Amino acid sequence: MKPSINRLRLIGYIEGISFLILLLFAMPMKYMAGKPSIVVWCGWIHGMLFILFCFALLETKIKLQWKIKTALVPFIAAFVPCGPFFIDRWLKSSDRSCS
Numbered sequence: 001m002k003p004s005i006n007r008l009r010l011i012g013y014i015e016g017i018s019f020l021i022l023l024l025f026a027m028p029m030k031y032m033a034g035k036p037s038i039v040v041w042c043g044w045i046h047g048m049l050f051i052l053f054c055f056a057l058l059e060t061k062i063k064l065q066w067k068i069k070t071a072l073v074p075f076i077a078a079f080v081p082c083g084p085f086f087i088d089r090w091l092k093s094s095d096r097s098c099s
Contacts, residue, residue: 004060008074009091011056012084015049019081022046053078070094 026042029035054075061071074091077083 002060002064004056004063005091005094008053008056008060009088011049011053012074012078012088012091015046015053015078016082016084018042018046018049023081050078053084 022039022042026038029038057071057074057078060066074084074087077087080086
């Protein structure tokens, strides 16, 4: 198992969970409970995790010498709601094929 892919998968999971927290917890708290600061904090955390995901993806691309097209798949999936969860199986199979 390649550590860079494992790291990318882990960060993808955490980033995906942070999006769900933002969408399913923070947004309702903003509009139903009148607490917009929760969205600010959850949004900030989610944004930092997204940036971390992009850096982990860049590291994986460089270490495994992925083509640009290969690296674009998880990058585009990161913009799709719950995309990191769907791309995880592909990353896992990529990990096996690289070892």
